[in-house]
Amino acid sequence: MIGDEGEIAPKGIDVTTPHIARIYDYWLGGKDNYAADRAAAEQVMAATPTIKPGVTANRAFLSRAVRFMAGEGVVQFLDIGTGIPTADNTHLVAQAVNPASRVVYVDNDPIVLNHARALLSGVTAPTAFIDSDLRETSRILEEAAGLLDFDRPVGLLLIAILHCIPDDDDPCGIIGALLDALAPGSFLAITHPGIDQLPEQMAAAEKALTKAMGFRVTFRTREGVARFFDGLDLLAPGVVPVQDWCPDDSGTGPSATTGMWGAVARKL
DSSP: OBOTTSOBOOTTOOOSSOOHHHHHHHHTTOSOOOHHHHHHHHHHHHHOTTHHHHHHHHHHHHHHHHHHHHHTTOOEEEEESOOSOOTTOHHHHHHHHOTTOEEEEEEOOHHHHHHHHHHHTTOOSSEEEEEOOTTOHHHHHHHHTTTOOTTSOOEEEEESOGGGSOGGGOHHHHHHHHHHTSOTTOEEEEEEEBTTSSHHHHHHHHHHHHHHHTSOOOOBOHHHHHHTTTTSEEOTTOSEEGGGSSOOSSSSOTTSOOOEEEEEEEOO
């Protein structure tokens, strides 16, 4: 298919409709995006300048969360809504701590799938990719069980994906279905756009992204994000701006505003 600016996309991929994975790729400075994605990304950036530092801080949070879980002995990871591969992907971070780490990626964008296949073709450690939507929990768990042992702890990563799930689709139920399959000692990491961080700007960004995507996206409050961890042991410092969760010397500093909440919890 040929995009709006004459860009040629892989066969069977619709590049005239923006996709959240390709929008994030643009915000991260990647090249695997198309005119529709860039236009949508720019509309959201016009609403709030926190978007680009927010997605950068979001990626840094992912790395810290994976390193933390790996340091706690977790050697299995289920990364849903992984997006287009970039630097410090989950398997690279986890396998730097323990080369035996197993990672299953899940996304539903064909371009992500193409890149993941190419990326994983040269990976010798156990790593897999599932083409699925977050709502398809039974399918995800069934296919992931081909690589992951659900009788042992798993690090479940829902990084910047739950805002694509409206309340009517029961995001808490989706999370619960995934967690029910995981062993005690598993971890859940979530990041989420915060409607109560810079409320006017984030409300405008939510509206712009909803219009661009053609479906409702839902930015949530800190309290709303905290509900996703009900029944789990929410680890300190709790639900905080992503850059404030166990910060290190890299990435966005604690003084920056990113518009993203983040937290990690343990299943007891």
